[in-house]
Amino acid sequence: MKLRLACVALALALTPALSFAAGCQHDKQAMSCTEGSSYDAASGTCVVDATT
Numbered sequence: 906m907k908l909r910l911a912c913v914a915l916a917l918a919l920t921p922a923l924s925f926a927a928g929c930q931h932d933k934q935a936m937s938c939t940e941g942s943s944y945d946a947a948s949g950t951c952v953v954d955a956t957t
Contacts, residue, residue, distance in 0.1 A: 938944050938951035945952045 942951040942953050944950075
């Protein structure tokens with residue numbers, strides 16, 4: 906009984922570590938801008954393309 910309880914406690918203690926090991930990919934999302942504008946990496950926004 907004590908061994909089973911210890912195994913369950915260990916599994917519950919390791920669960921958050923396993924989820925953090927999976928990582929997070931939120932910073933790799935693609936940016937799309939409307940037609941006539943382009944993405945400016947410096948400001949992190951879409952800017953209107955200059956026409957010459």
